[in-house]
Amino acid sequence: MGRSFSEVLCELRRGRGLSQRRVAADLRISQALLSHYENGAREPGLGFVVRACDYYGVTADFLLGRTEEPGRTAGTGELRSLAQGLRAMADMAEKLAEGGQ
Numbered sequence: 001m002g003r004s005f006s007e008v009l010c011e012l013r014r015g016r017g018l019s020q021r022r023v024a025a026d027l028r029i030s031q032a033l034l035s036h037y038e039n040g041a042r043e044p045g046l047g048f049v050v051r052a053c054d055y056y057g058v059t060a061d062f063l064l065g066r067t068e069e070p071g072r073t074a075g076t077g078e079l080r081s082l083a084q085g086l087r088a089m090a091d092m093a094e095k096l097a098e099g100g101q
Helices: 003-015 020-026 030-041 046-056 076-099
Strands: none
Touching: 003 030, 003 046, 020 030, 020 076
């Protein structure tokens, strides 16, 4: 078989120049849990696999190391852009709240 889930997950994040902190926040998990997934110490549930596929715009077969073809899924670019935009707005709101105190 090809690469493992943990290898693919880590390569996707690093290939896009994203930090574990950013990806974990976007995927609604802790940075520690993402680290466990990336180093193979823990295996995720189906909900996380679906979110990660949507986030990175790849199929589950690619993420699970069953194929070398990422097979982009429809609409994932828009979903990822929306997630990044929402995260940026949340960061801005947090900074504004801190400055107002």
